[in-house]
Amino acid sequence: MSTVQDGKVVAIHFTMTDEEGEVLDTTEEDGPMPYLHGAENIVPGLEAALAGKKVGDKFTVTVPPEEGYGLHDGLPPQEVPRSEFPDDAELEPGMEFVAEAEDGSEAPVWIFDVEGDTVLVDHNHPLADETLVFTVEVVSVRDATREEIEHGHPHGLDGDDFEVDED
Ligand code: ZN
Numbered sequence: 001m002s003t004v005q006d007g008k009v010v011a012i013h014f015t016m017t018d019e020e021g022e023v024l025d026t027t028e029e030d031g032p033m034p035y036l037h038g039a040e041n042i043v044p045g046l047e048a049a050l051a052g053k054k055v056g057d058k059f060t061v062t063v064p065p066e067e068g069y070g071l072h073d074g075l076p077p078q079e080v081p082r083s084e085f086p087d088d089a090e091l092e093p094g095m096e097f098v099a100e101a102e103d104g105s106e107a108p109v110w111i112f113d114v115e116g117d118t119v120l121v122d123h124n125h126p127l128a129d130e131t132l133v134f135t136v137e138v139v140s141v142r143d144a145t146r147e148e149i150e151h152g153h154p155h156g157l158d159g160d161d162f163e164v165d166e167d
Helices: 044-050 146-151
Strands: 008-017 023-026 033-036 058-063 078-081 096-100 106-115 118-122 132-143
Touching (some): 008 044, 044 058, 044 132
Antiparallel strands (some): 008 023, 008 132, 078 118, 106 118
């Protein structure tokens, strides 16, 4: 029986809550979520807790912000003109974009708010500073395909999904 380790595509059911028990995300409606273990597809604290687990294992893990979505850097959101975003994108708070700096480096940013022609973007993840509680069940574990290893993410539960992302 295979255990969760690097190079495995693992499908999990999970519910993520904050410390007060408010549900922030859950796989209940959409079905199990596959991820590639060891590829940083999920937050480090959750990935570490899954290592060595087997199909059918259920557990709860509390993940501090340092092992979750990071600590807030204290900087306020920045104003960016609406024109710098794709015309056809419906901009909503919480949406993630990749911002390219002048030196060519890329970093994720999240929309904090939209005010007319000005978009407030934040370099902090919306869940920065949050301690998160994950209740998890391991649904399946399989070897990743070579293509999945190369891409650093799973191609669906069975590994034969068409690409839905651009890479
Ligand atoms: Zn891919």
